[in-house]
Amino acid sequence: MNINWFKYASPASFYPLAGKMIPWFAVPAVILAVIGLIMGLFILPPDFKQGESYRIIFIHVPAAWMSMVIYLAMAFWAIIGMVWNSRLSSMMATALAPTGAIFCFLALWTGALWGKPTWGTYWVWDARLTTQLILLFMYFGYMALHAAIEDPRRAARASGLLAVVGAFNVPIIYFSVQWWNTLHQGASITPTKSEMAASMASVMLIMAIAAWLYSIAVTLKRVRCEILDRERHAAWVAELSTEAK
Amino acid sequence: MKPRQKRMTIILGGLAGLGIVIALVLNAFQGNLVFFFSPSQIAANEAPEGRSFRLGGLVEEGSLRREDDGLTVHFYVTDTAQRVPVTYTGILPDLFTEGQGVVAQGKLDGSGHFTASEVLAKHDETYMAPEVAEALELAKGEMPASSSLVQ
Amino acid sequence: MLAIFHTILARELTLGLRRKADVLMTLFFCVIVASMFPLAVGPEPALLKTMGAGIIWVAALLASLLSLERLFSADYIDGTLEQMIISRHPLALIVFAKVVAHWLTTGLPLVLISPLLALQYGLEVQDGLVLVATLLIGTPILSLLGAVGAALTLGLRGGGVLISLLVLPLFVPVLIFGAAAVDDAAAGLVIEGHFSLLGAMLVSALILTPWAVASALRISIE
Amino acid sequence: MLAIFHTILARELTLGLRRKADVLMTLFFCVIVASMFPLAVGPEPALLKTMGAGIIWVAALLASLLSLERLFSADYIDGTLEQMIISRHPLALIVFAKVVAHWLTTGLPLVLISPLLALQYGLEVQDGLVLVATLLIGTPILSLLGAVGAALTLGLRGGGVLISLLVLPLFVPVLIFGAAAVDDAAAGLVIEGHFSLLGAMLVSALILTPWAVASALRISIE
Amino acid sequence: MLQVSGLFCERGDRQLLNGLSFTLKPGQLLHVRGANGAGKTSLLRIIAGLLLPTAGDVLWQGKPTQQQREDYHGDLLYLGHLDGVKGDLSCIENLRIDNELLGAEISEASMMAALEKLGLSGFEEVFAKQLSQGQHRRVGLCRLLMSQAKLWVLDEPFNALDVKAVGLLAGLIEVHLERGGMALLTTHQDVPLSTERVSEITLGQV
Amino acid sequence: MLQVSGLFCERGDRQLLNGLSFTLKPGQLLHVRGANGAGKTSLLRIIAGLLLPTAGDVLWQGKPTQQQREDYHGDLLYLGHLDGVKGDLSCIENLRIDNELLGAEISEASMMAALEKLGLSGFEEVFAKQLSQGQHRRVGLCRLLMSQAKLWVLDEPFNALDVKAVGLLAGLIEVHLERGGMALLTTHQDVPLSTERVSEITLGQV
Ligand code: HEM
Ligand SMILES: Nc1ncnc2c1ncn2[C@@H]1O[C@H](COP(=O)(O)OP(=O)(O)OP(=O)(O)O)[C@@H](O)[C@H]1O
Ligand SMILES: Nc1ncnc2c1ncn2[C@@H]1O[C@H](COP(=O)(O)OP(=O)(O)OP(=O)(O)O)[C@@H](O)[C@H]1O
C-alpha cells in the first residue's frame, strides 16, 4: 500500500494527477457556491435584529475561516518541505499563499462593510480586527519575500521559514474573541454549540465547503504552474510540450 | 560537553523556557486586557479616571431618552448588576435599540456620569429568523440570549 | 561554547563602538523622531501626554528597525558570515551573540534615554518608570524578531523596506502591549497582565529565534 | 545630455521596479507605519483625526529615509559609482537622474496612497487634498536633501543612522510646514504662505543639491 | 577521507555537475580545473556545506557531512572568493576572531608570527580596509597558518597575490600535504607544486 | 599624451609615491610593477582622477586633468579591482549603461557581439550576480570592446580570468596599442605581450 504515496510526491507524477483532480473540486465548488448564495441571499429569512445586512455572513465567515486555515496549511507544507526536503510540499506552500491572501482581504473587506450597519463604524482597533489585519500583512510579507528571491529553491525555503515563524499569529486571531472582550462577536458555531438558527448555519457550512473546494482547486492549478516553472528543464516537461504540439 | 549531554541541555532548557512561557501567559489572562469595561468594573473603580475609555454593556430597557435637538440621547448601560448613565450627541448606529449591546467611547466625570464621544453597537453571536425570535420571546417572555454579552 | 559567544560579542561591540559617535547615533535618531511629533502634531500638552508613550514606543521600534539591515549585511558582503557559518561552533550561538550586541548598542541606549523623552512629553515619573520597564523587556524582543527578518532578506534588493514588511507585523503585538501598559498605568489600572505577556514573548523569542535565524542565514548564503 | 539622464533614470527604475512586488513595497510600508500609530496611541477618533496629517507626514519621511541608504551604497560597493564618476557626462546630471528615480519609486507612490491613509484617519476630503498637495511638493525635497546625506556618509560605518542624523534636521522644516498646512486648512486658515515656502525650498533644493551631491560623492569615493 | 558521490548541481537553468564522484585521501591535493563558469566555485561551496546540491552526497570520514555539521566544520578550512576579513577591524583583531571561529586556540604571539610570515608586520594595528587588495587577501590566508584543519578548500587562493606570496602559499600547501592533510584547489594560474601528490579533474565546458 | 610629474602620495602614514614622473606616448604600454601594497592601485586611481595626490600633477594632452575633467574622462577607460558591473541587472543591460556612460554610442548588435566575443553568449539576459567570478569580470571587460577611449587604465585585469580569457584580453590590448592607444596596467602574472611596446616601472617595496 505504501508505494503510491512516494510515487505521487514527485512533481512529475503529481502534475497529471493534479490535472485530473482539479475538476473534481472545481465543479462541486461552483455548484455549492451557487446553491449557497441563492439560499443565503434570497431564500433564507432576514435576521431578527440585523435584518438583511446579516447576509454578508455567508461570505465573511467562510473567507475568515479559510484565511486562517490556509496560513496553517502553508506552515504545515513548509515544515514538511524542510524536514523531508520535498520539493512538492514547498511548492504547495507557495501555491496556497495568494488564495489565502485573497480570502484574508475578503474577510477584512466584508467585515468592514458589515461593521458599518451593525456596529456603526467600518473599523475599530480591537483584538480580532487587528490580528486579522496582521495576518494580511504576513501574507503580503510571504509573497513579497518569495517574489524577491530569484532562485526558486531558495525562495521556497526562505519564505517557508517565514510562514512557520508567522503561524503563531493564527491561534491568537482565533482565540482573541475569548481572551479579550472585543467588539467583534464571539464564536457562533463551535464544535460543541451553535447559537445560529439551523437553516442559517447549514447554508454557512455549504458556503464554507464551497470555499474549501475552491481553495483546493485553485491551489492545485497554481501548483501545476509552479511545477512547470521549476521543472522546465526536466525531461518529462519537455516531453509534455512536444506532446502538446 | 559530549553531544548527548549537549542535546539533553538544549532539550531541558527548551522545556524550562516553555514552562515559563505557559506560566506567564496563564498569569496574563488572570489580569485585565480589555477592549471595554463593564459597569460592574466601573462600580469597583477598576476603570480609568479622567481619561477616555470604552464602556460596554446593554442599553437598559426603557432608559433611552432623546433631547429635542434630535441628536443628543441619554440612556443607561447595564450589565444587569450595575448601571452607568450615558450621554451622547451624534448619529447612532442603526442597530442601537434598548436591550441591545453597546460599546461607548468616552469619559467618566466625577459624579459617575459617562459622556460618550462615539457609540458602537455590539452584536452577539445569535442569529435567527424574526418569527423564531418572536416565538421564543413569547415562550420565554424576554429577549433571546440577551445575557450572552454580559457573561 | 562561552568563549565563542564572548568573542563574537566583543567583536560586534568593538565594531559598534569603535567611534563614540556611533553609540550616540541611535539615541539621536530616537530623540529626533520623538521630537518631530510635537512639531508635526502641534504642541498641545494634554494631547502630547496622551500620545507620549505610544510615540516613544514607535520611535524605539523604528530606531531598531533602521539598524536591522546592517545586522548581517556587512558580514555577508565581506565573507565573514560564510566563515561563521562554517565555523566549528553552533551557528545559533554565534547569531545569539550578534543579536545581544545589537541590543546592547541600539536597544539599551534607547531604554536609558527614554526617561528623558518621557519627561519631554510630560509623563508622570511613575509612568515614565513603567515605560522604561516595558522598553527593557520589549526592545530585546524587537532585536530578536528583527534578526529573523534581516537574515531572510539578506542580499536581496529592497532590503530595508522588505525587512520592514516582514518584521513590522511581528513587532505589532510588542508595540501594543508595551504602549498599552504605560497608558493603563497612567490610568491607574493593573498592568501585571501586560508585563506577563511581554515576558512570555521575550522568553519564547529567546528560545526560538536563534535557531530560526541560523536556518535563515544558511538559506540566504547559498 | 538628455540621453544620459534618460539612461540612468531607466536604470534606476529597472532596478527599483524589476518586479511588481517592489513597487507595492513602499506603499505597504507606509500603510503599516500609519496603521501602527492607532495601535500605540489608542483608537480614539478625535485624537486620530488631530494626529492624522502629522503621522502621514512622518510615515512619508521615514519611508524616504529608510530607502536613502540604498541610494548610492550599492553602486559604491560594486564599483559602478566609480564608473559614473569618471564618465564623460556631468556627475550632477547623473546624480539628479538617480534622485528623480528615487522620488518616483518612494515619494510618488506615497503621494498616491496618501488619500487612503487620510481616510483611515478620518480627515475631511478637502484636508486630504491639501495633504496630497503638500506631499507632492514636499517629498521631492526629502529625496533631494536626503541624497546629500547619503553621499556624505557613503562607506562609513553606521551609515543608516548617520544619514538620519545628518538629514533629519534638514527634513524638519519641510515636515513642519507640510503638516501645518494641513492642520491650518482644517482650521479654515489661509495656507498660501506654507505652500510658497515649500515651493521655495523645492526650487532651491533642485538648483543646489545636485552639485552638492556630486562633490560629496567625489570626496567619499577616495 | 573525503568522498563525493553522485553530485548533481543545477544553478539558474544550467546543469553544472552531472553525477560527479571522487575520493580524496590524506596527503592528496585535487586541482579542480575548468573555464570561467564551469562550476568550480559551486563544487567547492557544496563541499564546504555552503550550498545544497540538487542531489548527491558529500561524506567525511564515511559519514554525510550534513549529519555531523559541527565535527566536519572543525576539520574544514574554506577560503572562497571573498576573504572573510572585516575591513573595520585591525589585522590582529581579525586574526583573534578567526582563531576563535576555527577553534585553533593559538597564542597571541603565534598570531603575530603568522602576520609576519605573510609580510604584514607593521600592519598589525591597521584597519583591514586600509590595506591593498593583496594585503587584504594575505590577512585571510593567515588562517592557513593558524588552523589545525585536515581539509583545506581553497578557491583561487593565488588571486591578487604577488610572486613572493604565491611561492609562500605554495610552500604552505606542500607542508600541509606532507603532514597528511588534504586539499582542494582551484586556480587559473600554473602553480609550482610537486606533481606527485596532485590529481586533477576538469569540469565540463559551459 | 599622458604626463605624470612629481607625484607624491601618502596613505595612512605610508609614503607611497615619492615624486614619480613619467610620460606615456601613443602606442605605449606601461606595466606598473610592485609587491602587494606598493601603491600600484593608488597610482592608477590618481591617474584616473579618483584619488587626489598629496602633490604633483597629471597632465593629459598637456593640460592638468582636473581642469578638463569631462574631456579627459571622455578619453579614459578605467577598470579597477571592482568590475563596476551591477549584479541586479542582466549582462546586456549592464552593457547598455556602460555604452551611455562611456559615450560610446554603439549599436545593440555590437553589444551582443562584444558579449559573444567574451564568451558570454547565452548569458545576455542573466543577472550579473548569478555569474561566476570570472564571467562577472568579463562583463566589465566588454567595455574594452565598446569604448573609443585613448587611454586604458587597467588594474589587474587578468584576475579571475581563465587561460583563454587571458589570451583574449592580451590580444585586445595589443590591438589597442597598434591603433595608437595608450595603456597603464598592473598585474602579478606574466603576460604574453610583445615586449617592444612595453615599458615598466616598479614601485618601491613597503
Ligand atoms: C473588519 C472587520 C472584521 C474582521 C477583520 C473580522 C474577522 C473575523 C474572523 C477572523 C473570523 C473567524 C474567526 C472565528 O470563526 O471565530 C470572523 C468570524 C465571524 N465574524 Fe467577523 N470580522 C469583522 C467584522 C464582523 C462583523 C461586523 C460581524 C457582524 C456583526 C462579524 C461577524 C462574524 C461572525 C458571525 C463570525 C463567525 C463566528 C463563528 O461562528 O465562529 N464580523 N470574523
Ligand atoms: N583607504 C586607504 N586608507 C589608508 N591607506 C590605504 C588605503 N588604501 C590603501 N592604503 C595603503 O596604501 C598602500 C598601497 O595600496 P595599493 O592598493 O595602492 O597597493 P597595490 O600596489 O595596489 O597592492 P596590491 O598588489 O595588493 O593590489 C598600502 O600599504 C595600503 O596600506
Ligand atoms: N547565485 C547564482 N545563481 C544562479 N546561477 C549561478 C549563481 N552563481 C553561479 N551561477 C552559475 O553557475 C555557473 C558556475 O558558477 P561558478 O561560480 O561555480 O563557476 P566557476 O567555475 O567558479 O567560475 P570562475 O572561474 O569564473 O570562478 C555559472 O554559469 C553561473 O552562471
Ligand SMILES: [Mg+2]
Ligand atoms: Mg569561481
Ligand SMILES: [Mg+2]
Ligand atoms: Mg592593487
